[in-house]
Amino acid sequence: MRYLAPGSLKEALDILRREDDARCIAGGATLVAMMNADLVAVDVLVGLGRIAELSGITETDDEVRIGAMTRHAEIAASPVLTGALGVVRSAAGQIAHPAVRNMGTIGGSICHADPAADFPAALLAADATIEAASAEGTRQIPIGEFFEDYFETALREGEIVTAIRLPRGPAGARGHHVKFSRVDGDYATVSVSAVLVMAGATCSYARIALGSSGPVPIRVTAAEEALVGSPLDQAAIAEAARLLAEAADPVDDVRGTTEYRLMLIPRLLARALNTLKDGETASV
Amino acid sequence: MKIEESFTVQAPIDRVWEFITDPEQVGPCLPGCEEIEVLGPTTYKARIKVALGPIKTTFKVDVEVTEERPPEFAASVTRGEEGGKASRVSADSTLALKALDESQTEVTYASDVSVVGRLGKFGLGIMKKKAKSMGEEFAAKFRVRVEGDGARAAEASA
Ligand SMILES: Cc1cc2nc3c(=O)[nH]c(=O)nc-3n(C[C@H](O)[C@H](O)[C@H](O)COP(=O)(O)OP(=O)(O)OC[C@H]3O[C@@H](n4cnc5c(N)ncnc54)[C@H](O)[C@@H]3O)c2cc1C
Numbered sequence: 001m002r003y004l005a006p007g008s009l010k011e012a013l014d015i016l017r018r019e020d021d022a023r024c025i026a027g028g029a030t031l032v033a034m035m036n037a038d039l040v041a042v043d044v045l046v047g048l049g050r051i052a053e054l055s056g057i058t059e060t061d062d063e064v065r066i067g068a069m070t071r072h073a074e075i076a077a078s079p080v081l082t083g084a085l086g087v088v089r090s091a092a093g094q095i096a097h098p099a100v101r102n103m104g105t106i107g108g109s110i111c112h113a114d115p116a117a118d119f120p121a122a123l124l125a126a127d128a129t130i131e132a133a134s135a136e137g138t139r140q141i142p143i144g145e146f147f148e149d150y151f152e153t154a155l156r157e158g159e160i161v162t163a164i165r166l167p168r169g170p171a172g173a174r175g176h177h178v179k180f181s182r183v184d185g186d187y188a189t190v191s192v193s194a195v196l197v198m199a200g201a202t203c204s205y206a207r208i209a210l211g212s213s214g215p216v217p218i219r220v221t222a223a224e225e226a227l228v229g230s231p232l233d234q235a236a237i238a239e240a241a242r243l244l245a246e247a248a249d250p251v252d253d254v255r256g257t258t259e260y261r262l263m264l265i266p267r268l269l270a271r272a273l274n275t276l277k278d279g280e281t282a283s284v
Numbered sequence: 285m286k287i288e289e290s291f292t293v294q295a296p297i298d299r300v301w302e303f304i305t306d307p308e309q310v311g312p313c314l315p316g317c318e319e320i321e322v323l324g325p326t327t328y329k330a331r332i333k334v335a336l337g338p339i340k341t342t343f344k345v346d347v348e349v350t351e352e353r354p355p356e357f358a359a360s361v362t363r364g365e366e367g368g369k370a371s372r373v374s375a376d377s378t379l380a381l382k383a384l385d386e387s388q389t390e391v392t393y394a395s396d397v398s399v400v401g402r403l404g405k406f407g408l409g410i411m412k413k414k415a416k417s418m419g420e421e422f423a424a425k426f427r428v429r430v431e432g433d434g435a436r437a438a439e440a441s442a
Contacts, residue, residue, distance in 0.1 A: 023338070031338075038370065038402045040338045113337065115410070150410050151337020215413070253409025 005047040009054065009133060009162065012046055016158045017135045019044045024160060026069060026108035029100055054107070054162060057081070062168060068107025068161045073098070075106060084126060084169025084195045091122035091177035091193065097185040107161045110146065113153050113216075116187035116255070120147055121211030122177045124219055125193035129165040134158045140165070147216035170205050173197045174279075178272045179211070180264050182255060188212045189256040192268040196276045201231045203277075208240070208269070213248035213261065220247045232277050234270075241266035285399075285408055287415050290392035291423035295430045297383040300391065301355035303430050304379065307347075313425040315418045318342070326352075336414060341366050341403070343373055356381045371401030391426075393419075 006012040016022050022044035025031050034040040048054055054069040059080050066075060066088075075081065076093035095101055095109075095118050109119045110130065123143050130141040132155060146154050155161065169175070179191035191211035197204045206227040210218040223243035230236035250261035293300050303309045307328045311320035316333040323329060326349040333342045345364025352358045362375040377395040384390050397415070 034338065037405055039406065150414065151339075249413075251407070251409030251413055253407055255409075 001042060001045065003045045003047060005050050007050050009051055009160065012048065012051060012160060013133060013135045013158070015044070015046050016160070022046050024048055024111075026105040026111075027071065027103040028108075029104045030108065030112050030114075048107075048160070064166045064168070066106055066164045066166070068163055069105050070107075072096075072101040072104050072106065072109075076101060081166075084173035084175045085166050087122045087125050087175025087177050087193050087195050088119070088128075088166060090175070091118040091191075094118055094177060094179055100185075106164055110164070111153060111155060111161055113147055113151050114187070115150050115215055115251075116212045118177060118179060118188060118191055118211060121191055121193040121209040121217040122175075123164060123166075124209035124217045125177075125195050125207050126166050126169070126175060127207065129167075130161055131163040131165060132156075132159045133162045134160070138162070144219070150215045169195060170197050172199075173205060174276050176272050176276050178268050178275070180268060187255065190250070190261050190264040190268055192265070192272045193217075194269075194272040194276060196227075196232075196273065198232075198277060198279075203227050203230055203232050203236075206240075208244065208272075210244055210248060210265065212255075213244075213250045213265070215249070218244065218247050220244050227273070232273050237270050237273055238266060241269045244269065285397045285412055285415070286394070287397065287412065287419065288392070288394040289416065289419045289423075290390055291427070292384065293389050293391060293427050293430055294387060295389060296387055297355050297381050297389045300381055300389040300430060304381070304391065304426070305349075305352070305354075305358060309429065310426070313422050313429060315421045315425075326350075334414075336406070336410070339403070339406070341371070343367075345373065366401075366403075371399060371403040373397065373399050391423075 004015055006015060023042045025045045025047050048069055055067045056070060057078050057080055058065050064080055064085055072092045072095045076089060078089055081089035106119060109117050128143040130146045132139055132141060141154055148154055173195050175195040177193045179188035181188050188211055190213055193209045195207045206224045208224055220243050223240040226239040227236055245262050245265045248262060250258050252258045307320050307322050311317050317330055318333055319331040321329045328347050330345050331342060343364045343366055345362050347360055347362045349358055349360045358379045360377050365372045375395050375397040380392045382390045
């Protein structure tokens with residue numbers, strides 16, 4: 001196995017085009033473990049760590065842009081991720097434990113596309129766009145089209161995720177991510193990401209996504225419609241949860257049976273919505 | 285890991301039986317099946333490619349049909365391993381056909397699969413879902429094959 005550490009994106013893309021069996025390595029938290037377990041074999045590892053343009057969080061009036069190599073810890077502490085984008089910040093802060101948060105990157109997380117990961121649902125709730133580059137150019141992938149199946153994404157051979165772009169969201173929006181895990185620091189048994197706008201006591205905007213509930217994060221527009229126009233009372237939340245659970249198809253494994261996971265959906269949804277409704281800032 | 289699924293085919297039971305017990309017909313319907321070699325009346329070999337995200341592998345399996353009661357029941361034992369890699373797979377499977385009426389057959393298959401070795405470390409929950417979606421893909425392809433050919437045969441004889 002060879003390890004290459006290109007200093008620019010262009011160089012990295014050239015390597016991917018040239019080499020037959022090359023794979024990017026970001027934080028390595030997952031990839032190294034998989035290689036050690038002999039689950040993945042790679043001829044050429046392309047380290048992305050030296051490519052400055054892939055790191056950091058920048059903002060414009062309309063959007064916040066998170067470089068693919070940005071660590072979870074930096075995202076969890078970012079003062080820029082407020083309002084609707086609090087959903088992404090709170091998800092970052094709940095991933096694993098500090099050691100993993102200092103190592104793992106947002107690009108690595110979404111490219112690995114673990115159905116139990118926290119970012120996928122949070123990014124779906126935040127209406128993110130994934131920017132991917134290849135030797136042919138750059139393209140923008142709406143988050144709803146990025147995840148395709150367990151550990152499968154729309155990313156093509158030779159493509160590198162360069163950034164995650166987050167629109168500011170509607171005025172007054174707030175976002176929050178809640179997860180249930182068996183033990184502290186574990187992947188979610190189920191997670192719920194929510195972005196809300198409250199107009200007085202009435203919900204005027206809702207965007208909700210479920211994690212750990214199927215091959216890809218799940219969003220159900222009818223569930224959001226059940227919340228909009230309501231005071232987020234028990235009945236509205238129960239109806240939204242029912243519609244979400246109907247669309248869920250969770251696995252049955254060590255982190256919980258299918259039935260248990262379905263049972264968690266209404267509880268986590270209520271927790272996420274009540275936190276946002278009561279106006280607490282998305283703290284983690 | 286236990287899998288049990290059923291699906292309905294728009295074809296008479298004898299015809300479904302003939303197709304489903306013929307490795308040359310079934311092979312192309314099996315997701316990832318790259319090669320199938322008939323060794324004898326009740327034994328065959330198959331090469332099946334499986335991918336789960338970054339994990340990609342090929343299993344070489346031997347299938348032995350241990351019991352056959354045409355046109356409604358068959359049992360088989362599958363043993364196999366990854367080419368050069370450290371996982372072994374084995375499965376005890378049964379297949380049951382039931383005529384719903386003259387032109388419709390219900391196919392039910394059940395399999396108790398075990399994977400040991402490196403792939404055994406992988407989450408069972410997802411493997412089970414993966415097996416289910418491969419089963420659905422099989423059912424869809426099998427239907428097209430049996431029903432499509434049936435339709436053509438009916439046309440030819442008309
Ligand atoms: C003990 C432990 C606990 C964890 N708990 C959680 C948890 O609770 N919640 C959670 O969400 N996650 C959890 N994770 C996952 C972790 O947070 C990271 O998301 C994960 O390790 C992937 O990020 P990485 O930077 O390490 O990627 P790597 O391991 O370097 O790469 C992962 C995959 O993505 C590809 N890749 C990486 N970057 C790019 C890119 N820019 N473009 C194209 N392909 C790329 C690689 O080729 C590889 O296939 C946990 C991980 C560990 C080890």
